[in-house]
Amino acid sequence: MSTRILVVYYSATGNTAALASSLAKGAEEAGAEVRLRTVAETAPAEAIATNPRWQAWVDSGPHAELATLDDLDWADGLAVGSPTRFGGPASQLKSYLDTTGGLWAKGKLANKVATSFTTASTAHGGLESTLLAINNAFYHWGAIVVPLGYADAHLLESGNPYGGSFVSRKSAEPDETALRALQLQGNRLATITGYVADGLRGAEK
């Protein structure tokens, strides 16, 4: 049975979506079956209209299917991504996480393997605090949190051991350095999830 990976993200202007695609590619290259999903846009139309890039992203969607609770239940491992919003994850992403109480109560989220990724417009604008805030949900679930670390030489260049990230200063789009780090994160997530899932299936026999 192949390893099942869910990649779920929120993106307002496309940067987190690009990171998510690269992570999904890395997981697929490691042999995983991958579901790439986004979450519902909940911001009012007048807020979206204040930012032409946000409006253009919404108008050019949908960019992926919406994540369901079944996707989460299905997954052996998952990657969760959000742009930084005032130092934390976007409410749209948090809204999805906040629907997972039923699965959590049944113990269905324990032992999932989980990792997080983000983008912010400035290097000190909250990349790490966003990743750590996403990870808080994983700790409560009893998930096994996989940081990026410096597990590959490339990561010394891209440089965020907490998780894949990109600084989108002056509206820059994710560059090759960031996308490569996300690809490695997907590979690492799928590989480690495979070890854990195989072990859990073996223990159930």
Ligand SMILES: Cc1cc2nc3c(=O)[nH]c(=O)nc-3n(C[C@H](O)[C@H](O)[C@H](O)COP(=O)(O)O)c2cc1C
């Ligand atoms: C309401 C709002 C809050 C933001 N807060 C931060 C922040 O705290 N730090 C930062 O560096 N960038 C912040 N940003 C910038 C975004 O995180 C950044 O542009 C990101 O690359 C957008 O990703 P996306 O294209 O996936 O939406 C904020 C943007 C918005 C619209």
